[in-house]
Amino acid sequence: xxxxxxxxxxxxxxxxGVPLSASEIAALSETCNLLRLGALADERRRKTxxxxxxxxxxxxxxxxxxxxxxxxxxxGEVRLAGCPAAASRxxxxxxxAVRAAGNVPVSGFALDExxxxxxxxxxxxxxxxxxxxAAGLAYVAEARVERTADPAxxxxxxxxxxxxxxxxxxxxxxGGEALRRVAGWGADVSVPVFAPLPRASSERPxxxxxxxxxxxxARLLVDNTESIQVDWRRYGPQLxxxxxxxxxxxxxxVSPSDASQHGLRRAPLEEITRNIRAAGLVPxxxxxRFRKLRTHQP
Amino acid sequence: xxxxxxxxxxxxxxxxxxxxxxEALALYADLxxxxxxxxxxxxxxxxxxxxxxxxxxxxxxxxxxxCVARCNFCAFYREVGAGDGYVLxxxxxxxxxxxxxxxxxxxxxxxxxxxxxxxxxxxxxxxxAVKARYxxxxxxxxxxxxxxxxxRLSQLPARTVIDRLVAAGLDSIPGxxxxxxxxxxxxxxxxxxxxxxxxxxxxxxxAHDAGLRTTATMMYGTxxxxxxxxxxxxxxxxxxxxxxxxxxxxxxxxxxxNTELGGAGATGVEYLRTLALARLVLDNFDNLQASWVxxxxxxxxxSLACGANDMGSVMIEENVVRAAGxxxxxxxxxxxxxxxxxxxxxxRRDMQYRVLGDPIFRxxxxxxMTELATAREAGDVSVPAELDRYPARSxxxxxxxxxxx
Numbered sequence: 001x002x003x004x005x006x007x008x009x010x011x012x013x014x015x016x017g018v019p020l021s022a023s024e025i026a027a028l029s030e031t032c033n034l035l036r037l038g039a040l041a042d043e044r045r046r047k048t049x050x051x052x053x054x055x056x057x058x059x060x061x062x063x064x065x066x067x068x069x070x071x072x073x074x075x076g077e078v079r080l081a082g083c084p085a086a087a088s089r090x091x092x093x094x095x096x097a098v099r100a101a102g103n104v105p106v107s108g109f110a111l112d113e114x115x116x117x118x119x120x121x122x123x124x125x126x127x128x129x130x131x132x133x134a135a136g137l138a139y140v141a142e143a144r145v146e147r148t149a150d151p152a153x154x155x156x157x158x159x160x161x162x163x164x165x166x167x168x169x170x171x172x173x174x175g176g177e178a179l180r181r182v183a184g185w186g187a188d189v190s191v192p193v194f195a196p197l198p199r200a201s202s203e204r205p206x207x208x209x210x211x212x213x214x215x216x217x218a219r220l221l222v223d224n225t226e227s228i229q230v231d232w233r234r235y236g237p238q239l240x241x242x243x244x245x246x247x248x249x250x251x252x253x254v255s256p257s258d259a260s261q262h263g264l265r266r267a268p269l270e271e272i273t274r275n276i277r278a279a280g281l282v283p284x285x286x287x288x289r290f291r292k293l294r295t296h297q298p
Numbered sequence: 299x300x301x302x303x304x305x306x307x308x309x310x311x312x313x314x315x316x317x318x319x320x321e322a323l324a325l326y327a328d329l330x331x332x333x334x335x336x337x338x339x340x341x342x343x344x345x346x347x348x349x350x351x352x353x354x355x356x357x358x359x360x361x362x363x364x365c366v367a368r369c370n371f372c373a374f375y376r377e378v379g380a381g382d383g384y385v386l387x388x389x390x391x392x393x394x395x396x397x398x399x400x401x402x403x404x405x406x407x408x409x410x411x412x413x414x415x416x417x418x419x420x421x422x423x424x425x426x427a428v429k430a431r432y433x434x435x436x437x438x439x440x441x442x443x444x445x446x447x448x449x450r451l452s453q454l455p456a457r458t459v460i461d462r463l464v465a466a467g468l469d470s471i472p473g474x475x476x477x478x479x480x481x482x483x484x485x486x487x488x489x490x491x492x493x494x495x496x497x498x499x500x501x502x503x504x505a506h507d508a509g510l511r512t513t514a515t516m517m518y519g520t521x522x523x524x525x526x527x528x529x530x531x532x533x534x535x536x537x538x539x540x541x542x543x544x545x546x547x548x549x550x551x552x553x554x555x556n557t558e559l560g561g562a563g564a565t566g567v568e569y570l571r572t573l574a575l576a577r578l579v580l581d582n583f584d585n586l587q588a589s590w591v592x593x594x595x596x597x598x599x600x601s602l603a604c605g606a607n608d609m610g611s612v613m614i615e616e617n618v619v620r621a622a623g624x625x626x627x628x629x630x631x632x633x634x635x636x637x638x639x640x641x642x643x644x645x646r647r648d649m650q651y652r653v654l655g656d657p658i659f660r661x662x663x664x665x666x667m668t669e670l671a672t673a674r675e676a677g678d679v680s681v682p683a684e685l686d687r688y689p690a691r692s693x694x695x696x697x698x699x700x701x702x703x
Contacts, residue, residue: 032641208596
């Protein structure tokens with residue numbers, strides 16, 4: 001079978017919803033037939049998510065030194081960056097952020113950081129999650145696939161009232177391994193978003209092909225999350241927009257600031273909505289709890 | 299109706315036919331991006347079946363930033379007499395050539411502002427001096443509006459200016475200054491004065507008649523309509539039918555930072571769609587370049603899936619796009635990595651698109667480049683001594699120079 005006909009055969013299986021073998025996933029994850037892969041992913045995206053692309057404006061604040069005054073408007077989410085070295089300080093950071101955020105949902109931390117803070121002790125973890133919930137944390141910001149050996153922690157966090165918002169995966173997990181891992185955990189592990197991240201290595205950063213291929217594969221292979229997300233800052237506006245035509249349906253990390261030295265037409269809100277429309281989609285702004293805030297009309 | 303037009307246009311492409319303006323417009327407006335890209339990719343593969351993607355090692359040198367054209371989309375120019383206006387000296391240009399040769403470079407892309415204080419003889423002397431020192435080094439120089447500027451300055455026909463420049467050492471002409479070859483657009487961009495659409499085409503026709511090969515460009519995303527972009531492409535296709543003198547087509551989007559026109563830039567999807575459409579409309583062009591310098595390396599690489607067969611230039615130096623806020627850098631190692639990652643075979647080329655060989659860094663050690671050089675160090679406003687040999691036309695230029703003996 002030629003490479004092209006094998007690709008077509010795999011594409012047919014994907015469209016029919018037939019599970020793929022490991023070698024088929026590996027073949028897809030190495031294909032240079034990027035546009036065919038993108039078309040498959042786009043078709044799946046439109047079937048499952050329609051023509052809407054959601055985005056969230058995120059105010060990122062360091063988990064140490066939270067400002068006392070409001071930091072949120074017009075953000076849809078306040079996200080704590082970094083993780084203090086002690087559980088008590090983590091809870092303290094959340095309290096301060098929630099005070100500054102007003103009604104805007106607050107998220108923060110990676111799941112493995114919280115597990116490490118508790119030295120992997122289940123009881124301590126449950127106590128920490130309960131304290132974070134009481135402090136007002138809406139979501140654990142991410143679960144890093146590479147550092148999540150046991151998905152049971154995700155279920156524990158959700159059961160404690162602080163679910164995980166997204167899977168993140170560095171594209172260094174090659175050959176679709178991360179995708180296989182997440183897809184293999186099935187519907188029991190419920191996380192709303194899957195977010196492949198560009199590889200940031202200064203020696204060998206991921207290429208455009210790698211980045212959009214990861215997005216397309218995520219759309220085709222991961223069916224236990226609702227959204228495939230791209231990060232506005234890490235992809236950059238140009239590539240993030242292209243990724244929306246390769247299966248992504250949600251844009252994270254849009255700046256909440258509307259100030260632009262170049263004028264309103266180049267301010268972040270204008271730019272994200274213009275980019276989504278130019279990709280043939282309808283921009284819908286959401287908040288950090290995945291609630292729709294508004295549809296942006298042209 | 300629209301669907302029928304799109305289907306007809308797709309069939310036309312698949313049958314190897316030629317698109318008309320209405321069909322091209324329908325494809326751009328209504329065909330999904332992947333499908334448009336796939337058609338362009340098939341057209342590229344038909345013309346370049348060996349999966350070779352080329353690139354050139356050269357340097358964009360802007361010999362002066364002083365310009366009287368005042369295009370409102372340009373962030374690079376300085377007015378006559380401006381404190382930060384500059385003209386590079388011959389020795390500075392020689393030093394840039396030395397650096398270029400050291401990393402395997404084969405030519406300069408030499409362009410600059412319309413400086414009233416640089417007469418035709420300055421260019422002739424520069425070209426002759428370069429050729430005397432570097433006989434095999436190529437000069438890809440002076441876009442059509444610069445030729446027209448020299449024609450006006452010297453009161454000579456453009457054809458004569460080209461002949462004299464060729465006699466001095468000009469090897470080929472870059473396709474800059476085309477913007478959109480529709481005069482309504484050119485008037486709104488304040489570039490009608492520097493060259494009308496017909497004047498730009500005429501210079502290229504003269505150059506092709508004189509035996510020069512040239513490139514063609516399109517800067518989109520300012521005030522033009524989609525049908526005007528397509529008119530631009532059709533005008534290039536028509537001239538190529540007549541002369542066959544274009545080696546390649548390069549398109550890029552307007553970069554708005556620091557420009558008088560301002561506003562927002564076009565998006566990545568628009569770039570890929572425009573590139574793909576160009577591959578389909580320009581059925582008589584062999585080569586389409588990816589503009590990574592304006593789109594960034596990642597979208598630049600994706601261009602290879604949408605009809606581009608060339609990654610442009612390693613570049614070494616760039617000043618014009620940087621002035622408008624884009625500062626991407628890819629050295630040869632990075633360009634080759636991107637080509638291979640996309641499943642293509644990288645080859646070095648010259649301006650005529652003749653393959654020169656495999657990546658030079660695989661033959662010998664070449665220093666890595668993490669940022670593009672600039673014309674001059676910031677704050678360097680020195681005036682080259684040899685300028686005194688040439689009569690200035692502007693008052694500021696006359697004041698700055700010694701009396702001509």
